[in-house]
Amino acid sequence: MTSISRLFNLNDSNWGRGGSGGNSGNEPPRRPPGGGGNNNNGGPPDLDELWRDFNRKLGGMFGRKGGGNGNGDGSGGSPRYAPPSPRRARLGLGLVLLVIALMWLGSGFFIVQEGQVAVITQFGKYERTTRSGFQWRLPYPIQAHETVNLSQLRTIEVGFRNNARTKVGREALMLTDDENIVDLQFVVQYRLREDGARAYLFDHRAPDEAVMQAAETAMREVVGKKPMDFVLYEGRTQVAAEAVALMQQIMDLYRTGVLISSVAIQNAQPPEQVQAAFDDAVKAGQDRERQINEGQAYANDVVPRARGMASRLLQEADGYKQRVVETAEGDAARFGLVLTEYRKAPQIMRDRLYLDTMQQIFTHTSKIMVDSRSANNLLYLPLDKIMQQASQESLSAVRGTGSASVPAPSPSLPSTNAPAPESNRMLDGLRNRDRTR
Numbered sequence: 001m002t003s004i005s006r007l008f009n010l011n012d013s014n015w016g017r018g019g020s021g022g023n024s025g026n027e028p029p030r031r032p033p034g035g036g037g038n039n040n041n042g043g044p045p046d047l048d049e050l051w052r053d054f055n056r057k058l059g060g061m062f063g064r065k066g067g068g069n070g071n072g073d074g075s076g077g078s079p080r081y082a083p084p085s086p087r088r089a090r091l092g093l094g095l096v097l098l099v100i101a102l103m104w105l106g107s108g109f110f111i112v113q114e115g116q117v118a119v120i121t122q123f124g125k126y127e128r129t130t131r132s133g134f135q136w137r138l139p140y141p142i143q144a145h146e147t148v149n150l151s152q153l154r155t156i157e158v159g160f161r162n163n164a165r166t167k168v169g170r171e172a173l174m175l176t177d178d179e180n181i182v183d184l185q186f187v188v189q190y191r192l193r194e195d196g197a198r199a200y201l202f203d204h205r206a207p208d209e210a211v212m213q214a215a216e217t218a219m220r221e222v223v224g225k226k227p228m229d230f231v232l233y234e235g236r237t238q239v240a241a242e243a244v245a246l247m248q249q250i251m252d253l254y255r256t257g258v259l260i261s262s263v264a265i266q267n268a269q270p271p272e273q274v275q276a277a278f279d280d281a282v283k284a285g286q287d288r289e290r291q292i293n294e295g296q297a298y299a300n301d302v303v304p305r306a307r308g309m310a311s312r313l314l315q316e317a318d319g320y321k322q323r324v325v326e327t328a329e330g331d332a333a334r335f336g337l338v339l340t341e342y343r344k345a346p347q348i349m350r351d352r353l354y355l356d357t358m359q360q361i362f363t364h365t366s367k368i369m370v371d372s373r374s375a376n377n378l379l380y381l382p383l384d385k386i387m388q389q390a391s392q393e394s395l396s397a398v399r400g401t402g403s404a405s406v407p408a409p410s411p412s413l414p415s416t417n418a419p420a421p422e423s424n425r426m427l428d429g430l431r432n433r434d435r436t437r
Helices: 002-007 045-063 086-106 197-203 209-224 226-232 235-252 272-343 348-361 384-398 421-436
Strands: 108-113 114-124 125-130 135-138 143-149 156-160 161-166 173-175 181-192 260-269 368-371 376-379
Touching: 086 161, 086 272, 108 114, 114 197, 125 197, 143 197, 156 209, 173 209, 181 197, 181 209, 197 421, 209 260, 226 235, 235 260, 272 348
Parallel strands: none
Antiparallel strands: 108 135, 114 125, 114 143, 156 181, 173 181, 181 260, 368 376
């Protein structure tokens, strides 16, 4: 190693020709400046001489021995190296080949991460699929492998790229069932099946492009069967679900090994050219719905009230009818009884009826004017004064007994239960006059 270091010492002016302090016994003698070989002393080294020195050092490592000068005449000078024996040459070559073979075989080891699989090909043809972990295959060029990530959630955008403002009109514009155009932008998320790595790599040239085309085709078919208002407003979730099912059917039919995870509608609106008119139509529809709701609310308030009032009137009329009928029946029965008694004693019944009638009339009045036939003067009966006086007398009688538990009646509310003596005399006079008539 010391000789090699000295051989490749860059600080040595005689690089590759020995040390500066003299000539050692194991190295060739230093050539004079005027001799053959390197004629530019102190300049760059001679490459041919460096190569010869390197070969001599390498031969010494393999056990070459010999003497003689560099010309091979055996006359002395620098030592002469004999060629190695065939056995040692074969041994050294075998070791080199073994090391190279081990390195070549070791290049077949590889590691597959969790959630990934490795597809191994032999001379470009599919051989097998390996799971995660430490794996080995035949080294290149016999076998090769390609890692596929199964857990990765892949995403494609249809109708826009990276931002909702960067629209792709060719993909976004779709025709609905009621012959209207909608601008629809959505995102599709998918991953590979457990057994779909081979199909994803070998069965299709561009599987991601196939997913995009299938997504656009499925969405156009679903939107083409729905009205515009359903797609724009209440039916977004249903449209996305139907698109996922149809896309999965297409992917299974093509055998792409793709599993559709979800479809998310980012934006759904009319085209920009008719956006203002569509907003006006939407506002008009909203006003119509509001007025319909208001009218329905008013009807819900008025109709039950009218029905209740009608039911109440019907019940009142029914009650009135029953009351009138029963009253008439009672009056008829009473009249029949009165008629029977009247036939037995006509005069007595006539007086009784007259008195009952007068009693009913005088009960609701406080002033009575009596026309006397004997004279033209009208007789005035102050029934209010009489009743007031009678009530005062009864109150005095109650107070005189000392009973404090009976409350005194109010003067403004005269009692009509007990008639006054004067009124009794007047009634008797009227009765007698009627009898003499």
